[in-house]
Amino acid sequence: MSEEPVVGYDVAIQHLSDMFDAECQARHEMGAEKYGPVKFMTVNSIEEAMAEIVDLANYARYTYIKLALLAASGPVASLIGPTNFSNVVGGPAAQVSPDGFFSTSRRPQ
DSSP, X not given: OOOOOOTTHHHHHHHHHHHHHHHHHHHHHHHHHHHOTTGXXXXXXXXXXXXXXXXXXXXXXXXXXXXXXHHHHSHHHHHHXXXXXXXXXXXXXXXXXXXXOEEEEOOOO
């Protein structure tokens, strides 16, 4: 597989990176205004970060489920079959059972 960069992606990636930086700065400023400019010094940032990681993990789970449902029902489904989208989501093979629920099993190595 070629490692050549795709033309235009570098500009898009930089733009999105700048948007991310701006959002971080805006949230920092909002927090400083709402709670005070040095409130972060009195907060248990380890505990706060752990809570945020749990939230992030849940968002990742929800996004995984949404992507799996999208793959199983959208145009991608015609490429991978209506009941097996392991090629899209990776990891365990996920299948839709006759009752409409998903089941997973590990793919052979």
